[in-house]
Amino acid sequence: MKRSIALSFALALGGLTSTLAQAQTTEVVASGLQNAWGVTFIGDGRMLVTERPGRMRVVGADGRLGEPLAGLPAIEAGGQGGLLDVITDRSFASNRTVYFCYSEPAASGGGNSTAMASAQLSPDATRLNDVKVIFSQQPKVSSR
Numbered sequence: 001m002k003r004s005i006a007l008s009f010a011l012a013l014g015g016l017t018s019t020l021a022q023a024q025t026t027e028v029v030a031s032g033l034q035n036a037w038g039v040t041f042i043g044d045g046r047m048l049v050t051e052r053p054g055r056m057r058v059v060g061a062d063g064r065l066g067e068p069l070a071g072l073p074a075i076e077a078g079g080q081g082g083l084l085d086v087i088t089d090r091s092f093a094s095n096r097t098v099y100f101c102y103s104e105p106a107a108s109g110g111g112n113s114t115a116m117a118s119a120q121l122s123p124d125a126t127r128l129n130d131v132k133v134i135f136s137q138q139p140k141v142s143s144r
Helices: 002-023
Strands: 036-043 046-051 055-059 083-088 097-105 112-121 128-136
Touching: 046 083, 055 083, 097 128
Parallel strands: 036 083
Antiparallel strands: 036 046, 046 055, 083 097, 097 112, 112 128
């Protein structure tokens, strides 16, 4: 009995994953990004996209890339480290706050660590203002 239930479940799951795999499609919405890592929507079909080497850009609903945003802190890119994920605040429409994670270089000496910061996206979406580090891993370590 247990064996037939397990087999039925496996067959049903196999059929479901097969159906899901067939339903997935890939659509390129923007090109020209280097190691795109994180994405969050900011309204009007626009997105903020992070690039691991240390750039954040606005991508228009038409796929057009904006220039890299000004105002990002120092970011140490290497291996899997760099500018990582980004998310908007739940009240982004009124406060324009975003949160992002990145590899933060040591102020002196060597090493880096993961950090998280908040900032306000400027009204013209060209820069981050009032960047505040809200988490910084200590100690810094030599890592990629």
